Amino acid sequence: MIGQLRSVVIDCPDPRSLATFYSELLGLPVDDGASDDTWVVIAGSGHRLAFQAAPALRPPTWPDPAVPQQLHLDVQVEDIEAAESRVLALGARRLPGQGEGFRVYADPAGHPFCLVFVD
Incomplete structure (x- = not known):
């Protein structure tokens, strides 16, 4: 093993808003100590998701492959x-x-x- 997974990071236009959505969906609290305006983390029970500001993000166009989903x-x-x-x-x-x-x-x-x- 070379390393261990720390976070799954999701690019988005509004990190705080999307972190709040996933916080509610997954029951993981927002970690305000690890967050700022461009990076917000939710974590708990050994799971950690981070949301990174990407103002010009083109959202995926599922199921059209013109802009692929990349991960889900x-x-x-x-x-x-x-x-x-x-x-x-x-x-x-x-x-x-x-x-x-x-x-x-x-x-x-x-x-x-x-x-x-x-x-």
Whole structure:
């Protein structure tokens, strides 16, 4: 092993706003001690996501490959209907595409993510 993963970093136009969205989605608190106007961290239970300012970001155009998704998060949920209602209320939007066990959404900055459930 060369090293250990410290953070997954997501570029976005408004780091504070997107960190708040994922804080609510994942139940990870914002770490104000590790954050400023251009970098916001949420962390807890051994997980850490960081949000970095990228004012000119072109959001992915899922499923159109003109601007690829580059990465996405899978978030496991127990009740897909309840989870969908909550992420939509937080500012996510539903994207085309789903399969057995998952549905695709975009966060408020346009990054795709999936809600994954097991029947």
